[in-house]
Amino acid sequence: GAVVSQHPSWVICKSGTSVKIECRSLDFQATTMFWYRQFPKQSLMLMATSNEGSKATYEQGVEKDKFLINHASLTLSTLTVTSAHPEDSSFYICSARDASGLPNEQFFGPGTRLTVL
Amino acid sequence: QKEVEQDPGPLSVPEGAIVSLNCTYSNSAFQYFMWYRQYSRKGPELLMYTYSSGNKEDGRFTAQVDKSSKYISLFIRDSQPSDSATYLCAMIGGSNYKLTFGKGTLLTVNP
Numbered sequence: 001g002a003v004v005s006q007h008p009s010w011v012i013c014k015s016g017t018s019v020k021i022e023c024r025s026l027d028f029q030a031t032t033m034f035w036y037r038q039f040p041k042q043s044l045m046l047m048a049t050s051n052e053g054s055k056a057t058y059e060q061g062v063e064k065d066k067f068l069i070n071h072a073s074l075t076l077s078t079l080t081v082t083s084a085h086p087e088d089s090s091f092y093i094c095s096a097r098d099a100s101g102l103p104n105e106q107f108f109g110p111g112t113r114l115t116v117l
Numbered sequence: 118q119k120e121v122e123q124d125p126g127p128l129s130v131p132e133g134a135i136v137s138l139n140c141t142y143s144n145s146a147f148q149y150f151m152w153y154r155q156y157s158r159k160g161p162e163l164l165m166y167t168y169s170s171g172n173k174e175d176g177r178f179t180a181q182v183d184k185s186s187k188y189i190s191l192f193i194r195d196s197q198p199s200d201s202a203t204y205l206c207a208m209i210g211g212s213n214y215k216l217t218f219g220k221g222t223l224l225t226v227n228p
Contacts, residue, residue: 043205043218044161093160097214104149104209106216108160
């Protein structure tokens with residue numbers, strides 16, 4: 001149990017285009033999902049916390065107009081990178097917290113590798 | 118000073134060795150301590166979590182927390198080539214349950 005999927009697993013796009021990444025909890029309901037970004041040989045940096053039915057909470061330094069987050073259901077959150085630029089190239093990982101599980105436990109997706117040309 | 122410090126390595130050991138991975142932290146509010154394993158180009162996988170000082174064992178893995186020293190460790194006994202991965206410590210403090218990660222230690226176990 002506790003499986004989180006992400007789609008796509010990798011994407012290449014041109015500079016200036018927008019890219020949407022989906023995060024789904026497959027066998028549990030997730031009231032809270034988190035979006036992380038990981039640069040090569042770096043740790044995971046939390047970008048935003050997404051709560052179902054409400055606006056996301058962004059970490060300091062993360063542009064909310066550039067990284068649009070929607071958490072429309074208990075099993076789906078989306079991250080849209082708008083007007084992507086090469087510096088946005090990174091590994092984007094989501095995690096989800098089981099609404100009925102331990103509050104400190106997060107289950108991670110497999111990640112999405114974004115390359116902006 | 119970063120909230121969580123972890124030596125990025127890399128660490129290379131022979132098969133069968135005991136591996137010791139460590140993190141220090143500065144935030145006294147951290148209550149939960151986790152170790153994640155991350156294979157290349159994959160998401161992190163939870164290995165162990167603890168919330169009190171002392172040792173917790175699970176198979177070949179032992180997690181150790183010393184809150185007085187703000188120091189946590191992960192020991193891997195009888196290490197295997199399949200243990201080769203990046204190991205990330207992570208901590209949670211406060212009511213928002215946000216994870217703060219260490220930088221990760223890249224471990225290679227050589228057959």
